[in-house]
Amino acid sequence: MTDSSPESVTEDGAPVGSAPVIVAIDGPAGSGKSSVSKQVARRLGYGYLDTGAAYRALAWHALEHGIDTSDAASVLDVAGDFDYSISLDPDSYWVRVGATDVTEAIRDPRVTDAVSGVARVPVVRQTVNALFRALVAESRRAGVVIEGRDITTVVAPDAPVRILLTAAPEVRAARRSAEVTTQDAAAVAAALHKRDTSDSAVVDFLTAAPGVEVVDSTDLDFDQTVDAVLGVIRGALPRATADPVQTGARNGI
Numbered sequence: 001m002t003d004s005s006p007e008s009v010t011e012d013g014a015p016v017g018s019a020p021v022i023v024a025i026d027g028p029a030g031s032g033k034s035s036v037s038k039q040v041a042r043r044l045g046y047g048y049l050d051t052g053a054a055y056r057a058l059a060w061h062a063l064e065h066g067i068d069t070s071d072a073a074s075v076l077d078v079a080g081d082f083d084y085s086i087s088l089d090p091d092s093y094w095v096r097v098g099a100t101d102v103t104e105a106i107r108d109p110r111v112t113d114a115v116s117g118v119a120r121v122p123v124v125r126q127t128v129n130a131l132f133r134a135l136v137a138e139s140r141r142a143g144v145v146i147e148g149r150d151i152t153t154v155v156a157p158d159a160p161v162r163i164l165l166t167a168a169p170e171v172r173a174a175r176r177s178a179e180v181t182t183q184d185a186a187a188v189a190a191a192l193h194k195r196d197t198s199d200s201a202v203v204d205f206l207t208a209a210p211g212v213e214v215v216d217s218t219d220l221d222f223d224q225t226v227d228a229v230l231g232v233i234r235g236a237l238p239r240a241t242a243d244p245v246q247t248g249a250r251n252g253i
């Protein structure tokens, strides 16, 4: 039986029991996936799922145990004892391993340098992908913006909106080096390109799969990039789904 009473919608307007709308965003390192996706989620009143955080948190956990993340067997060993949680609220983002808040620690260059080793272990990928789908299904949100490397192709290939967010390599390196104060610009650029080379051997996030829209932010500022992504979403979703007034979201699109 379908319950049509007012209580049958969640606080952000999603009918109880309905699957959230998925906006899938992939792209290379420093392309703006997290910052742009978070802002898009705010504008739509959607949840925001940072999938890279799971790989980073596992790399952090492995390093805490003195594990070499290039050794798949050791990574799998330590993954058995990995108690991971993440917030899908774009206004209150946190990542935890057990009771430890690792939101900042997982951005440390030492974790960034180690993360690709963890991400190339197939069982790790299958396990975290199942977790991502469960987090979205249980989110009680009208929609969720999910960003990573294989969201448009593996995690949510049937999502109604699939975007490859990209920018020229030198632009991505410059944006990232503006954030990182502990390394010089050349080291930041080298680390970023090395990670892309390693990651793209596992999943292809440099070319758009069929049906995936490319948003190239090379010549766009941050706000223009957010607007370009919102434009793709508006074009792909029925108005009632992409309109924050209809979905009861707090902020305007």
Ligand SMILES: Nc1ncnc2c1ncn2[C@@H]1O[C@H](COP(=O)(O)OP(=O)(O)OP(=O)(O)O)[C@@H](O)[C@H]1O
Pocket: 027, 028, 029, 030, 031, 032, 033, 034, 035, 036, 052, 175, 176, 179, 217, 220, 221, 222, 223, 225
């Ligand atoms: N269009 C843009 N113009 C200017 N700066 C931008 C733009 N998009 C993102 N940025 C900035 O670039 C930096 C990198 O963005 P962000 O961390 O979101 O990238 P990312 O793709 O999630 O990277 P990673 O995969 O390495 O985590 C941030 O400082 C962000 O504010």
Ligand SMILES: Nc1ccn([C@@H]2O[C@H](COP(=O)(O)O)[C@@H](O)[C@H]2O)c(=O)n1
Pocket: 029, 033, 051, 052, 053, 055, 056, 115, 116, 119, 147, 148, 149, 150, 151, 195, 199
């Ligand atoms: N869907 C994904 C997301 C991330 N990774 C791996 O995690 C690393 C960190 O991701 P960030 O988005 O936080 O930079 C990334 O370098 C990949 O190794 C992935 O494999 N798949």
